[in-house]
Amino acid sequence: MGCSVEDVTAAVRAAAEVVREYRDELVELDREIGDGDHGENLHRGFTAVLAKLDGGGFDGPASVLKVTATTLISTVGGAAGPLYGTAFLRAATALGDASEVDGQLAANALAAALEGVVARGKAAPGDKTMVDALTPAVTAAQSTVDSGVRAVLLAAADAAEEGAASTVPLVARKGRASYLGERSAGHLDPGARSTAVLLRALAEAARR
């Protein structure tokens, strides 16, 4: 048995709530090598998502993710808005009209999200962006598809955290941090960090 529309709603809600906790850390990371708004942007966006989720009326897991996507796109702004928006939109599409999400579907959704982010942002692994968190997350998810959504997402979150950590020594080639050139090295990428944080929250909220 996989995750129902209620489970998915609860998981996204949990992720949205966690963003508030990490707001200041993400602001600080972005202040170091960007413009200091990543935490504020996501906080604004996920606060709006929470309000939308309260409205309810979702006919399936995909519709929860789709509302999340459009809300993020219309409230976050910056680079993260369209990127996370696209990620959730593609994930929604990957879920199709399934009424329950299982491990395979969850892994597919993650893969679709990554594809969307790359299609929009044109970043490759190693460019010091959220792609560095999402890419290993997708790989890890794909090798655990049979163990249920929670296990898939936990593996993904673990991998994303490692991936995020791996951005520290990198010199940024995409996003605002790239303007710093060599001076971007030695800092954790805020978007990679937020990806790991979101995946961890989704995983821990997943009931199965």
Added chain:
Amino acid sequence: MGCSVEDVTAAVRAAAEVVREYRDELVELDREIGDGDHGENLHRGFTAVLAKLDGGGFDGPASVLKVTATTLISTVGGAAGPLYGTAFLRAATALGDASEVDGQLAANALAAALEGVVARGKAAPGDKTMVDALTPAVTAAQSTVDSGVRAVLLAAADAAEEGAASTVPLVARKGRASYLGERSAGHLDPGARSTAVLLRALAEAARR
């Protein structure tokens, strides 16, 4: 025998040179209760006076003071420019066409200077201005007229120093410090200080 045109030139030159030494102190005093330019203003002006004195060609003590006056007026600006300019101009007028300055003439010149400053600036004693230094200086000078220029000016300088010190507790009623109201109390008035400094330098340079 009194002070010749050369003596007067040397005394003004000495005063002008001393201003450089006190520039920073006067800036600092003016920064506390004014706009921080008094030392810079006098320094600019007396540097120009030195250049003018180098030109030479003075036909009497009065002409030295007159050139000093017009140079200060045309280079100092601010409140101090016209006030010190007027002071030197009136002093020059008081000297008339005398070829030597004696104690009486020196005291008269100081009194004329004070009258000029009051005529222009309308400050009364106790208003926390240079008048608080110049007024006791004039009184002291007048009671020592028979003892020669040097003694007259030394008495004036002593009195001016006391007068300047007496401005510390006062609340300013004229000049820029008056904008501070009660907050001007507890500070030495920069113009009173510069008056004392100038008189001391003139006195010490006076040969007789």
Added chain:
Amino acid sequence: MKKIINDPAAVVAEALRGMAAAHPDLLTVRTDPAAILRADAPVAGRVAVVSGGGSGHEPLHGGFVGPGMLHAACPGPVFTSPTPDQVQAAIEAVHGGAGVLLIVKNYTGDVLNFETAAEFALAEGIDVRTVLVDDDVAVKDSLYTAGRRGVGGTLLVEKIVGAAAERGADLDTCEQLALRVVAGTRSLGMALTACTVPHVGEPSFTLAEDEMEIGIGIHGEPGRERLPLEPADGIVRRLVDAITEDLPFAEGDRALLFTNSMGGTPQLELYLAHGIAERLLAERGITVERRLVGPYVTSLEMQGMSLTLCRLDDELIDLWDAPVHTAALRWGC
């Protein structure tokens, strides 16, 4: 001290060189003595409107030289009034035969230096009048003090009188008009940070992270009151209250509202403050019919703002709206 300058003593001279380069068709910039003149000065048959004062308040006054406003501005060293010769030279350069009106901010230094210049010019047969601007309600006015300072209101006097002179008003009319604007104008400023005068090298005063200064002047003078920092609503209310109570401005008054940055306050904050001021004035029944928002009467890089309120009537509105072409204010042409 962090500034984009070379020698602190040469700041004004070098800035004038840049100003000359930036506005070759509009301005004639003289050095020794320093003056910023309308390129087409003297304008025959027109009252010449002349102002000036210490530098560091830019665009005041040099940025307001040009058709419809000032004929000449005399820039002194930073925060130090110009000298009489300087003012006199400017008067002579722009005098067009119909007399000269000096617009002088009420500071002892400015008053004395302009006064001396006026005496010289009068002695040469030029009809010179002086109008003092003293709009700062932070300073108590009294016969026994230096009186109120001239601050933001100076710009309004220069614009309105400049327009009248451009149209051919005679010297008496210009003088009366200036007095009328001064009488109906009040200002108050506040600071979040102090400014640093180049030749001083350190800030004019120090404010803690949670302090603000109300009633500051435009020369880095500290204000009359140091208060805990407040949100914009509180700050603007203090300024509006003090200004409207002073004249007083009354319900039904028509007014020009000038929201001024002291230099370092960004436009985002300035518009925010302006919006609050408009709301508070509307609550008091005062109709804002004209407005100006920007860094126009500044104190170097000081962060802070001032509000200026000026009572309007149809004549003043018409003169305010009249064409002006200067480096800092331009409309209608």
Added chain:
Amino acid sequence: MKKIINDPAAVVAEALRGMAAAHPDLLTVRTDPAAILRADAPVAGRVAVVSGGGSGHEPLHGGFVGPGMLHAACPGPVFTSPTPDQVQAAIEAVHGGAGVLLIVKNYTGDVLNFETAAEFALAEGIDVRTVLVDDDVAVKDSLYTAGRRGVGGTLLVEKIVGAAAERGADLDTCEQLALRVVAGTRSLGMALTACTVPHVGEPSFTLAEDEMEIGIGIHGEPGRERLPLEPADGIVRRLVDAITEDLPFAEGDRALLFTNSMGGTPQLELYLAHGIAERLLAERGITVERRLVGPYVTSLEMQGMSLTLCRLDDELIDLWDAPVHTAALRWGC
């Protein structure tokens, strides 16, 4: 953090309220989503020129909305690009039937959000083109990076294309013109101090008393190089050298020189720097035919400056000189 604000999250909304109050005849200000529109928009039969980006760079972009320049500006939160809905709503509000040109500063966030808006608008049958401005020579351009940032040059593109649109140029012409201005424009900025974003509450970076940062962006991003503070001559030479070598500008070139304050640098210093830049360009045989000096593309209260140099020809000069009536730039009307 010392700012004249209330709630940091409401800064942009409150500033827009003030802007609306300050310019009632010129602008229509919408909230939710936020947009600053020409009061007379849509202008039938004219290409609509639309720009926008994060707030905190004022007067860019809202201060450039009005006849002869932008039809709409979309202000995002401070230093955060606006959202697609916001841009789309602005496009729909000002579209006058002749297509819409989006002028977008080259930042990932701006590009992605405007791109999405353009897709939506295209889907509704509105002919939308996007021109990216990427004039900042501080950033190495390469296929594998985010590319150069858009900074001061954005103003020039907006003015020149706005003038062409006002005269009735079609969308192709406007797009080509914008590309031509972008191709001939280079900028470089430097900072003496950092700015503080309201929602962050502390400075974006820290510079010691004797340090400066060369190649800063306009979002409080640190620059590429931290150097010991230099006199103005040295600072300006660094900027002029980097800019002229990049395009490269050559002897005989005609140019517009735009000397921009990052916000907190006072006009006195800015004119001083401008004068140096003019001298250095003259030495290189580059003829400055137009100039602009002021705080136009800012980074909140940051102290610092940027230079922008744009190659001119008769057509561009004519468009630059064309009447413009906006809150921040106005001439010829």
